[in-house]
Amino acid sequence: MQDLDRDSVTAEALAQMADTPDPRLREIMAAATRHLHDFAREVNLQPDEWLAGIAFLTAVGQACTPFRQEFILLSDVLGLSRLVNVMHDAAGREATGTETSLLGPFFREQAPEFAAGESIAVHDTQGTEVVIFGQVTDGAGRPVADAAIDIWQTNAAGLYDLQARDATVMDMRGRFRTDAAGRYHLRTVKPVGYSIPMDGPVGRMTRLQNRHGFRPAHIHVLVAAPGYRELVTALYFADDPNIASDTVFGVSQSLVVAERLGLPDSPMPGLPAIHYDFRLSRDAAEGSGGRVGADPSRLMPAAG
């Protein structure tokens, strides 16, 4: 038995985990424990502060439901989600590939399929109608035919379908496919920037940090085609006042767009349009393990 002091307790904790059979779990938990202890030592964490942290994490966990993922939100506002996304991107994206962004907690599997030119704004049709068109290619500019393009976004009030309606209705989301030349076009209404949910523990934390809590207006995009790396990204609107201070750090310059009238090649010349080409990277062995986000219902513990 050791009389553990403020340094030796870390070594002892690591020693107790040293027989973990899975080497990656051992590595991750050892690093997590070391950094957790380093954090506590650096700030000289006091018992009442530790207890406040326990109460906060408990509240974050209790706020999670099949339709709300408060821990992903916490990861997002701390910049961790962006960091994980950047590291994943560095490993598998080709230099020519479209930059990625966060999947977020509002993606849903099996969104409805639409034909080229149709609008995903089926129930909530208010707002400025815009066209998005372009081409999906590989890194060398060769067209990718029959690629699936999932898009999802808020309505013009800043709400996703899961927030605006009961969960049985899908709206403001859908899947399109590229034609033989890799081309796509679709209609939607312009999304607006929105606040992260402020009625939970993470929202309360950001208020205590004097943060505005807003994401700039954006449209999520997921492009998938056999043989190519799944592209999880988003298009951000240049005219949003918070374009430079996204509270979840999702924006990259190359993903910023602006709708314009009279764009050459627009398939619907009467409407404001965005021309955006997506460039895919070749598939590595990683499969679909690259989504920084998930359907919240998949992250709830099994009952009992």
Added chain:
Amino acid sequence: MQDLDRDSVTAEALAQMADTPDPRLREIMAAATRHLHDFAREVNLQPDEWLAGIAFLTAVGQACTPFRQEFILLSDVLGLSRLVNVMHDAAGREATGTETSLLGPFFREQAPEFAAGESIAVHDTQGTEVVIFGQVTDGAGRPVADAAIDIWQTNAAGLYDLQARDATVMDMRGRFRTDAAGRYHLRTVKPVGYSIPMDGPVGRMTRLQNRHGFRPAHIHVLVAAPGYRELVTALYFADDPNIASDTVFGVSQSLVVAERLGLPDSPMPGLPAIHYDFRLSRDAAEGSGGRVGADPSRLMPAAG
């Protein structure tokens, strides 16, 4: 707007928190964010691993109830609780003061009062009866009269009352008071070592780490007297097979005891006895902010 990379995302996250009005919250959140990012970079955390972590923390939060604190348990098995306790101790405990230990999640306010010599084993009386006696003094050995001594422990089956019975019954816990000479004596049954709860996410984690999950047999003690620092400690039994590998790192050599027959001064010579004197430190300004643990019901978020 910045194109955030794996390093600049940390600076940007800290910049967004830089206007936090409370300087201590700002300091703690900045350090937590830096260490969290350092951890993710060190292990090159992948999206599917990040998602597994989100699901784990969600499960930990969902496992918390007014009678169970799974996040304290997580802190315990990672050695964080011990570390916070050690740092707190270093700041306020006099060199002559009794060493401290973890409060844990089973302390309850307003345990029943007992007269000297009575037994806290009221409902669960099975097991080896033992006497504990001694004196409460200040650092110079001067008696502290009328000090309150709370003790709580498992029954002989390794269960606390909150686990063995419904929450309306208090058992295996109680408060004694020292006499004019600072002396106390009490009876109980010898506790046994026990496994941390293995049916929750933290238990599952420790199984994946090949840890035994046991705490050595111990009796929790909280000594309070006006003008003195609250002493939160525990006595550990030398003959427990896990005395050197407590899964929550609570044991210190000076807190290890063994019951003996025929101890001099035992007030109940017919029973195995433990003689333990508690030495208090003078009170600093910190109040009762020094408890590394809490009644689980106090850590649940308010409804709605």
